[in-house]
Amino acid sequence: MTAKTSETSLRTPLCDLLGCDVPILLAGMGGVSRWELAAAVANAGGYGTLGMVREDPSLIAAEVSAMQAATDRSFAVNLIPAATEPGLLDAQIACCLDLGVSAFSFFWDVMPDVVARVKHAGCLVLHQVGTLEAARMAEDAGVDVIIAQGIEAGGHVHGRSPAFGLAAQILAETDLPVVVSGGFTTGEGLADALAIGASGVQCGTAFLATDESFAHPYHKSRIVEAKGEDTVLTDVFVLNWPAGAAVRVIANSVTNTLDGVYLGHDPNTLPREVIAQDGDRPRLRFSTDSPLRTTTGDLEAMALYAGRGAGAIHDIPPAAARLAEITAQARQALHEVEQSKSGQ
Known part of the structure; x- marks a missing residue:
């Protein structure tokens, strides 16, 4: 990678909003995205997310506290309100707010009352959706970032549209930052996402296969x-x-x-x-x-x-190395586009 390539900026306004250096978000993989992985991604310049879906508040408290001790970077806690018993969800959110969590990442059906609760507490809200209708509902509920999940994604898949097609539909209707999610394991995918006007990508599989992941x-x-x-x-x-x-x-x-x-x-x-x-x-x-x-x-x-x-995952490196690889690939891809446009 040349010096000029290394200077190619990946920074988007989303980075300023979330407090990260590059617009690569760790997916809130339940069970897998524990504090070790989330902190490693955050400390390497990405955005960390703790996957705390349906977890007991005692585990959430331990994970959030460990995360706060391991990094001074911003992060989110991922919950799935529509798939969580209401009493447990209430306790989860209360626990997070008591610990000073400043951002939540939600998924599945949009629950406006839940969004309103954490927004009232001054928190940022990212919401992953699988349809244009859900994106509209999320925006109406007051979320700050929409994550457009395509059918290519691993884990739970809410919609049935390709990631880029869904993201393009959402981008045409909103001024909110849109993050694309669904099978992104290389920097070329990040470059392509930025090229259509998205603000970044969310990666799950790429980070599941790293040292710090809690996966077996x-x-x-x-x-x-x-x-x-x-x-x-x-x-x-x-x-x-x-x-x-x-x-x-x-x-x-x-x-x-x-x-x-x-x-x-x-x-x-x-x-x-x-x-x-x-x-x-x-x-x-x-x-x-x-x-x-x-x-x-x-x-x-x-x-x-x-x-x-x-298919693009061939090893199990530290999460920081995976992030650096994706970042370098994205910069190279964007640099090549810039060269072709300038005729060099």
Whole structure:
């Protein structure tokens, strides 16, 4: 990379809003995006997000406190209001506010009363959506940043549109910063996102396969081995989530038995069979739980989340190295575009 290339700016107004150096957001992967990973991304110049979906407030308190001790950078806590029991959600938000959390990242259905609560407390709100209608609802609710999630994304997928197509639709209707999410594992994807007017990208798979990720080493190794076409979108991993909630996972022994019928599974007809453990917590076949560092049992049969960008992941480096690689690639891609425009 030449000196001129290294000077190519990736900074967007989103960086000023969020307090990061480059517009690369860590996805709030439940179970995986713990303080070690979020702090590593934040300290390297990206934006860290703690994935605290349906976690007990005691764990949230421990994770937020550890995060605050590990970095002086801004970060968000990711919750999913529509998929969380109201009493637990209330306790989660209260815990975060008591600890001085200044930003929340929400996902799935927009709940205006929840957005209003944390906005009233002076917090920033990022909301990931899968449709143009949801983006409109999020803006009406008062969010500060819209994250446009495409069907290429790993983990829970709310919509069915390609990431760039959805982002373009949203950008045409809003002046809010729009972040694109869905299979972004290289800097070329970031450059392309900036080229259409987006403010940045959100990455999950790219950071799941890093040293600091709380994912099980088995899960990380499967991502390194996988190609994008090895992933499938299915709602068979649905226990403990609403019916019809689809996820993108690496194909495994569970999805291979579906004969290509990946969607339309009724959770009420799925057996409750324990296949793994996290301490004293059982993990069921067909649940949305992915294997973590602490998981033992039949890891292969669990939900192995990965986006369609998995084919570009070939190693398991520190998160800072992954961020630096994506940043360098993006700068190179933008530099080449600038050269072509100038005729050099």
